[in-house]
Amino acid sequence: xxxxxxxxxxxxxxxxxxxYQEMRKSILxxxxxxxxxxxxxxxVHKDMVERSxxxxxxxxxxxxxxxxxxxxxxxxxxxxxYIPKLFIANNIIDIKYERCERKILEDERRDTxxxxxxxxxxxxxxxxxxxxxxxxxxxxxxxxxAATQFVDFYRKTGQLPPKGFYLHxxxxxxxxxxxxxxxxxxxxLKVKTVLVFVPEFLREMKNSxxxxxxxxxxxxxxxxxxxxxxxxxxxxxSPWVRDEILGTILHYRMSEQLPTFITSNFxxxxxxxxxxxxxxxxVEEVKARRIMERIKAITTLVEMDGVNRRxx
Numbered sequence: 001x002x003x004x005x006x007x008x009x010x011x012x013x014x015x016x017x018x019x020y021q022e023m024r025k026s027i028l029x030x031x032x033x034x035x036x037x038x039x040x041x042x043x044v045h046k047d048m049v050e051r052s053x054x055x056x057x058x059x060x061x062x063x064x065x066x067x068x069x070x071x072x073x074x075x076x077x078x079x080x081x082y083i084p085k086l087f088i089a090n091n092i093i094d095i096k097y098e099r100c101e102r103k104i105l106e107d108e109r110r111d112t113x114x115x116x117x118x119x120x121x122x123x124x125x126x127x128x129x130x131x132x133x134x135x136x137x138x139x140x141x142x143x144x145x146a147a148t149q150f151v152d153f154y155r156k157t158g159q160l161p162p163k164g165f166y167l168h169x170x171x172x173x174x175x176x177x178x179x180x181x182x183x184x185x186x187x188x189l190k191v192k193t194v195l196v197f198v199p200e201f202l203r204e205m206k207n208s209x210x211x212x213x214x215x216x217x218x219x220x221x222x223x224x225x226x227x228x229x230x231x232x233x234x235x236x237x238s239p240w241v242r243d244e245i246l247g248t249i250l251h252y253r254m255s256e257q258l259p260t261f262i263t264s265n266f267x268x269x270x271x272x273x274x275x276x277x278x279x280x281x282x283v284e285e286v287k288a289r290r291i292m293e294r295i296k297a298i299t300t301l302v303e304m305d306g307v308n309r310r311x312x
Contacts, residue, residue, distance in 0.1 A: 023053075023057065024053060027053055027056050027057050027060065028049070028056075030056075030060045032059070032060060032064060033056055033059070033060060036086045036093075037049070040088060043088055044088070044093070048088075048091055048092060048093060049093070051092055052092050052093035052094070055086075055092070055093055055094055055095050056086075056093060058078070058084070058095060059084045059086055059095055062076075062077045062078060062083070062084050063076065063077055063083065064083055064084060065083060065100075066083065066100035066101040066102055067100075069102065070102070071102070071106075072100075072102055072103050072106055075100075075102075078097075079097050081099060081100055081102060081103030081106070082097035082098060082099055082100060082103065083097065083098055083099075083100045084096075084097055085097070085098055111190075112184070112187040112188055113126075113187070115186070115187035115190060115191065115192045115193065116183050116184070116187050116192075116193050116195060117192070117193070117194045117195070117220075117224075118195045119194070119195065119196045119197065119200070119201055119204075119221075120196070120197035120200035120201060120204075121176070121180070121195050121196075121197050121230065122176075124177075124180075125176050125177060125179070125180035125195075126180055126183075126184075126195075127180070127184075128177045128178075128179075128180030128181040128183075128184060129181055129184060129185075130144065130147060130148060130151070130181045130182070130184075130185055132177075132181065133147070133174070133177065133178060133181055134174070134306065136306065137305050137306055139302075139303055139304060139305045139306075140304065140305065140306055142302070143165075143167070143178060143302055143304055146165065146300075146302065147165075147178060147181065147182050147185075150164070150182065150259075151182065151185040151186060151189070154186065154189060154191060155189060160191070160225070160226065160258075160259050161259055162257040162258075162259060162298070163259060163260075163298055163299060163300050164226070164227075164228075164259040164260045164261035164262070164298065164299050164300070165261050165262070165299055165300055165301075165302045166261075166262045166264070166268070166295060166296075166299035166300065166301050166302065167179075167261070167262065167263045167264075167302050167303075167304055168263070168264050168265065168266060168267045168268075168301070168302075168303055168304070169265070169303055169304035169305055169306075170265065170305070170308065171265060171308060172307075172308035173304050173305060173306040173307070173308065174304065174306060175230075175263035175264075175304055176230050176231070176263060178263075178304070179195060179228045179230055179261055179263060180195070182228075182261065183195055183226070183228060186226060191225055191226060192224065192225045192226070193224065193225065193226040193227075193228060194220070194221055194224035194226070194227050194228065195228045195230065196221060196227070196228065196229050196230060197230050197231060198229050198230060198231050198232045198233075198234065198235055199231060199234045199235040201221075202235045202241050202245060204217070205217065205218070205241075205245050218245065218248060218249065221249055222248065222249040222252040222253060223252070223258075224258070225258070226258070226259050226260075226261070227249075227253060227258065227259075227260045227261070228260075228261040228262075228263075229260070229261070229262045229263070230262075230263050231263060231264065231265075232262050232263065232264045232266075232271065233264045233265060233266045233270075233271050233274050234264075234265070237274060237275060237277060237278060238278055239278050239282075239284065239287070242275055242278075242287065242288070242291060243287060243291075246291060247290070247291055247294070250291065250294035250295060250298065251294055253294075253298055254294045254297045254298050257298075258298075259298070260298045260299060261299070262295065262299055267301070267303070268292060268295070268296065268301055271292065271295070272288050272289065272291075272292045273288075274288075275287075275288035275291050275292065276288035
């Protein structure tokens with residue numbers, strides 16, 4: 001039987017030097033490496049290239065452009081969502097990593113989403129866009145135009161208009177959708193918006209008394225750069241809700257001239273009547289009028305019509 005050691009001697013195993021030279025040849029013949037060396041021929045020298053072979057090999061082992069993978073989690077590069085770029089520093093060829101197109105797009109979407117704080121709002125509203133608002137009636141044309149003007153005013157001046165809209169109309173005509181569309185446009189301009197579904201928010205405020213977080217939540221809402229109160233008037237009204245919650249928020253925003261948007265099934269006069277009725281059956285017209293004066297000071301009345309899109 002032939003010894004194993006003798007068999008091993010007969011196996012042709014390339015030496016380390018041979019493997020190194022083969023790898024070196026492959027790296028230096030790579031078209032992208034050759035292009036970089038040619039572009040920097042006034043700086044690059046032989047010793048620099050020899051010291052940089054490891055970095056050059058790292059460079060060519062990856063995709064040098066965005067591979068359009070659809071999701072950076074599926075990226076095959078060493079740093080997901082980043083593409084390698086060669087540069088020269090400290091007498092060596094090195095690599096820096098830059099975001100690919102997909103990574104930039106994902107980061108922009110994440111930044112945009114972070115500028116909208118949603119409280120109890122449905123996801124489809126948070127995905128709304130201004131161009132998706134149907135302008136199929138005169139009133140809807142006015143609304144779409146006013147929403148566009150509000151955003152354009154900030155885009156041109158860097159200042160927010162002091163007034164938002166009080167958008168009223170029948171169920172399902174798309175009032176909440178308009179709020180979401182404006183919020184998304186503002187988010188692209190780095191304007192932070194707080195979007196609140198009022199009935200759930202007020203229930204949350206009542207529950208917040210027990211854990212001592214009430215004032216913190218009120219402050220968060222009332223100090224928002226842009227505040228959107230959706231479906232005001234659908235809640236069960238009580239003197240505490242009207243005076244201590246709504247009154248506090250609206251008074252602050254009126255004093256600070258912070259833009260506020262409100263949607264409701266009621267117009268101004270109908271909402272005032274609603275605010276005057278308490279859960280105890282009392283009618284408090286003066287206090288309701290005080291709330292309405294604040295609402296009128298920070299909003300412009302706009303009526304929205306159209307078909308009920310929830311049934312279509």
